[in-house]
Amino acid sequence: MNRNLSATRILFGLCLFGVVGASCLVAGCGSPSAVTPTSTPEKNGETAKSGEHSCRCPFASKKGTATSCDTDCSESDKPPSGDGPKVGVLLVSHGSRSGGWRKMLLDIEQSVRGEMLKSGRVGEVRSAFMEYAEPSIAAQLKAFDLQGYADIILVPLLLTVSSHSFDDIPTIIGQKQDRLTTDTLRLEGIEIYKPKARVQIAPLLDFPAVLGKNVVRRVRQLSKTPAAEGVVLVAYGDEQYDEEWKRLLKKVGDELQGETGIDCVEHAWCGHIVHFKSEPTATAIREVLKKKQRAIVIPILISVDETLQGKIIGGAVKSIGADDRIAYRHDAILPDENVNRWVVDISLELASKVTGRHATTKVE
Amino acid sequence: MRLRKLNNVIHRDLGYLLAGITILYALSGLALNHADDWDPNFVITRKGVQTPVANDVADVTRDWVLSALEPLGERGNYRSHDFPTPEKVKIYLDEGSVFVDLKTGKGVLESVKRRPLFYHINYLHISRRRAWLLFSDLFAVGLILVSVTGLFVLKGSKGITGRGAILAGAGIMVPIVFILFL
Numbered sequence: 001m002n003r004n005l006s007a008t009r010i011l012f013g014l015c016l017f018g019v020v021g022a023s024c025l026v027a028g029c030g031s032p033s034a035v036t037p038t039s040t041p042e043k044n045g046e047t048a049k050s051g052e053h054s055c056r057c058p059f060a061s062k063k064g065t066a067t068s069c070d071t072d073c074s075e076s077d078k079p080p081s082g083d084g085p086k087v088g089v090l091l092v093s094h095g096s097r098s099g100g101w102r103k104m105l106l107d108i109e110q111s112v113r114g115e116m117l118k119s120g121r122v123g124e125v126r127s128a129f130m131e132y133a134e135p136s137i138a139a140q141l142k143a144f145d146l147q148g149y150a151d152i153i154l155v156p157l158l159l160t161v162s163s164h165s166f167d168d169i170p171t172i173i174g175q176k177q178d179r180l181t182t183d184t185l186r187l188e189g190i191e192i193y194k195p196k197a198r199v200q201i202a203p204l205l206d207f208p209a210v211l212g213k214n215v216v217r218r219v220r221q222l223s224k225t226p227a228a229e230g231v232v233l234v235a236y237g238d239e240q241y242d243e244e245w246k247r248l249l250k251k252v253g254d255e256l257q258g259e260t261g262i263d264c265v266e267h268a269w270c271g272h273i274v275h276f277k278s279e280p281t282a283t284a285i286r287e288v289l290k291k292k293q294r295a296i297v298i299p300i301l302i303s304v305d306e307t308l309q310g311k312i313i314g315g316a317v318k319s320i321g322a323d324d325r326i327a328y329r330h331d332a333i334l335p336d337e338n339v340n341r342w343v344v345d346i347s348l349e350l351a352s353k354v355t356g357r358h359a360t361t362k363v364e
Numbered sequence: 365m366r367l368r369k370l371n372n373v374i375h376r377d378l379g380y381l382l383a384g385i386t387i388l389y390a391l392s393g394l395a396l397n398h399a400d401d402w403d404p405n406f407v408i409t410r411k412g413v414q415t416p417v418a419n420d421v422a423d424v425t426r427d428w429v430l431s432a433l434e435p436l437g438e439r440g441n442y443r444s445h446d447f448p449t450p451e452k453v454k455i456y457l458d459e460g461s462v463f464v465d466l467k468t469g470k471g472v473l474e475s476v477k478r479r480p481l482f483y484h485i486n487y488l489h490i491s492r493r494r495a496w497l498l499f500s501d502l503f504a505v506g507l508i509l510v511s512v513t514g515l516f517v518l519k520g521s522k523g524i525t526g527r528g529a530i531l532a533g534a535g536i537m538v539p540i541v542f543i544l545f546l
Contacts, residue, residue, distance in 0.1 A: 161448050161449055166446070166448040166454070176444075176446070176456075177443075178456050178461070179458070179459065179476065180406065180460070180461070180476045183405070183406070183478060183483070184405070186487065187405055187483075187486065187487055187490065188490075189490070189491070189492050240463065241448065241449075244449060275400050
């Protein structure tokens with residue numbers, strides 16, 4: 001009896017350990033879960049399980065999202081019609097749990113939709129998020145398939161080359177089969193879906209041009225006396241493409257210097273590469289403050305995310321404790337008319353090529 | 365008396381039933397808690413390599429890639445290659461990749477393997493599959509039952525009216541202290 005009870009106690013102890021550990025894990029709390037995307041439904045490379053919201057449109061995916069269905073139901077979920085072939089445009093961004101972040105990206109779709117549809121070359125414009133948010137890329141590709149599109153132009157709204165642009169997106173749409181990427185996407189619950197339509201991935205945003213103007217404008221808004229100021233550019237960063245990211249920021253810094261006369265520009269990463277820590281940003285700010293009277297901190301991030309602009313960059317600014325010497329606004333690259341313009345231009349350019357290709361094929 | 369016997373039976377049998385999954389969940393929790401210090405899902409090894417230099421991306425054909433892989437002993441593992449930038453090539457292998465700067469020929473051979481056991485239990489741990497979520501919910505309810513019944517296994521000074529109360533109270537205090545002071 002005593003032995004039984006002892007065994008029971010051991011098990012009890014184990015289970016108590018389990019209660020603290022496992023119930024936390026089941027609920028998805030704790031730091032690892034904070035960076036482990038679990039918001040997207042589990043799909044695991046299987047077909048047709050994306051999205052959780054029902055859609056009332058006959059031509060749309062039965063499980064499309066509120067964004068893709070409810071708002072544009074009557075128009076967008078009809079098959080393409082009119083003269084000649086039309087292509088679908090899918091605007092893809094990284095994704096975030098932040099509602100504000102998503103809204104900024106969805107606003108791009110609203111801004112560019114009219115002009116694209118009016119061109120007669122594009123039949124539909126949709127937005128998708130790679131992770132953390134719906135609609136997913138797979139869900140939107142399925143919606144295009146259901147609408148009968150033969151060609152889709154995927155426009156990545158990403159700053160510069162990264163594992164997301166080079167490996168993740170092509171793997172998600174079935175164009176690459178890198179095992180590490182596939183396994184990682186599976187772990188992150190990101191569905192892989194190879195659409196029936198041909199997908200052409202647009203080049204990354206022409207950021208040296210667009211970004212340069214954007215940063216100059218934002219720095220000018222915060223600048224008082226350029227000669228006494230330095231700038232800290234804070235970007236997400238990417239371990240594998242560190243050189244390319246540094247080069248991009250160098251170009252932006254050079255343009256900034258040419259346009260504003262500010263000759264002290266530092267940069268810092270705030271993303272996964274630095275484990276989402278504030279310290280690298282704080283270090284860069286301190287470097288500027290050693291040389292200049294005032295530091296202007298500019299997030300080189302597409303949209304506003306409470307964690308990145310708030311906790312990480314904002315936390316770095318706060319940790320220095322010299323509010324009068326630091327100018328920082330929780331802003332982002334968006335909204336920017338030049339980005340919208342670029343999205344329209346690249347989409348229509350590629351759409352022309354696609355529709356031209358079809359025309360050539362017909363003549364032949 | 366009969367109630368306590370029922371309590372103990374539930375505690376014992378549910379404990380047996382949930383012991384394995386509790387240990388797996390706890391192991392996975394430990395692994396994921398320290399994701400910043402190690403990769404809980406993959407065993408990744410990297411080593412620097414030297415390949416021939418290529419002045420033009422156009423020179424980097426399949427044959428060029430295969431010959432570059434030959435001295436690395438990876439020719440047989442070649443799957444495909446692609447260019448992330450005009451100066452770099454990424455060669456995909458069966459279990460890993462080689463990332464090469466074409467101008468210098470310097471590269472990194474990355475070998476990737478799923479971490480035995482952990483990859484799969486971590487996958488289950490964060491899985492959002494409906495069936496697994498249902499099981500997880502049942503598991504969580506089971507753990508609550510095991511814990512509650514555990515409080516009443518013994519009576520007397522070592523039970524919940526004695527030492528058990530002190531230990532159970534201490535256990536509850538831990539998260540409260542964290543919430544209030546940390």
